[in-house]
Amino acid sequence: MKKGKYIWMNGKFVKWNDAKVHVLTHALHYGGSVYEGIRVYPVREGRKVVPTIFRLDDHLKRFVNSMADIEMKPVPVARLRKVIMELVKKNGIKDGYIRPIAFYGYERLGIYWEGLPVQISIAAMPWGVYLPKEMKLKTSKWRRLSPDSVKIEAKVGGYYINSNYATASVKGQADEALLLDHDGFIAEAACANIFFVKGKTLYTPKRGTILPGLTRDSIIELARSFGFKTVEKKIRPSEIAKFDEAFTTGTATEVTAVVKIDNKKIGNGKVGDVTAVLKDGFSDLVRGQNVHMNKAYKKWFHKIY
Numbered sequence: 001m002k003k004g005k006y007i008w009m010n011g012k013f014v015k016w017n018d019a020k021v022h023v024l025t026h027a028l029h030y031g032g033s034v035y036e037g038i039r040v041y042p043v044r045e046g047r048k049v050v051p052t053i054f055r056l057d058d059h060l061k062r063f064v065n066s067m068a069d070i071e072m073k074p075v076p077v078a079r080l081r082k083v084i085m086e087l088v089k090k091n092g093i094k095d096g097y098i099r100p101i102a103f104y105g106y107e108r109l110g111i112y113w114e115g116l117p118v119q120i121s122i123a124a125m126p127w128g129v130y131l132p133k134e135m136k137l138k139t140s141k142w143r144r145l146s147p148d149s150v151k152i153e154a155k156v157g158g159y160y161i162n163s164n165y166a167t168a169s170v171k172g173q174a175d176e177a178l179l180l181d182h183d184g185f186i187a188e189a190a191c192a193n194i195f196f197v198k199g200k201t202l203y204t205p206k207r208g209t210i211l212p213g214l215t216r217d218s219i220i221e222l223a224r225s226f227g228f229k230t231v232e233k234k235i236r237p238s239e240i241a242k243f244d245e246a247f248t249t250g251t252a253t254e255v256t257a258v259v260k261i262d263n264k265k266i267g268n269g270k271v272g273d274v275t276a277v278l279k280d281g282f283s284d285l286v287r288g289q290n291v292h293m294n295k296a297y298k299k300w301f302h303k304i305y
């Protein structure tokens with residue numbers, strides 16, 4: 001990932017190397033931060049390439065909801081949107097990644113965040129990603145954090161220790177970890193949601209123990225437009241054997257086929273037909289090539305002229 005020119009920090013644009021924090025920052029010691037990962041795609045308009053942010057408002061709504069979940073005073077979405085549009089333009093990004101973070105800073109040491117200053121920064125950098133075509137998952141021995149322990153739908157920095165443990169536990173044995181929830185049902189991959197396919201129906205773990213991914217949501221819509229229905233339900237690991245296909249969804253890796261889980265082939269062990277249709281369909285959608293959906297879901301696209 002390359003550097004951007006500027007980072008927006010606590011109300012100002014500062015040079016990339018000047019965006020610094022104190023070593024006693026709460027987020028560093030106790031994980032008091034919330035963040036988002038958002039993509040900018042190059043969208044062709046005639047001979048021009050227009051940088052276009054995908055689902056900006058939905059990411060920002062999740063961001064301010066996460067802020068509220070850790071008792072931060074939420075910031076208006078409109079304010080954050082304006083800053084982000086300006087930052088992407090200032091940094092000259094066409095194909096890239098945006099990382100807003102809100103975190104508790106430093107005033108005193110102590111675990112409880114009450115009264116600590118809230119800092120917000122937004123970075124935006126060029127990022128033409130390499131997308132894996134397919135991958136193998138392995139079920140981690142670590143369970144996803146329980147909704148009895150944390151507010152599970154918030155995207156809190158501290159929670160990602162759970163994803164790190166899971167990733168470390170499958171290192172060298174698979175491309176990514178699959179996490180079960182506290183009751184033993186399938187939850188999600190370390191940093192992506194999971195779908196299974198049987199015939200023309202998609203199955204994905206229902207909300208309650210997962211991060212409700214925006215790519216997950218977009219895929220449910222896209223699938224509907226292709227005539228595939230999605231069932232959101234609790235899925236047991238023992239059900240995996242009956243599915244024809246599987247794939248993960250996430251902002252960073254878009255739609256990625258899963259060809260093996262725990263060394264067992266999913267279907268014939270190749271990228272499935274439905275997965276291929278949705279992978280290409282999503283790639284077209286975010287890059288402005290799906291004429292019908294790009295029109296119907298205009299609010300998903302923020303163009304920067």
Ligand SMILES: Cc1ncc(COP(=O)(O)O)c(C=O)c1O
Pocket residue numbers: 037163188189190191192193211212213214215216249250251252
């Ligand atoms: C734990 C987890 N699940 C799922 C996702 C996918 O979410 P989205 O599609 O909004 O990027 C992410 C990525 O942010 C994640 O960190």
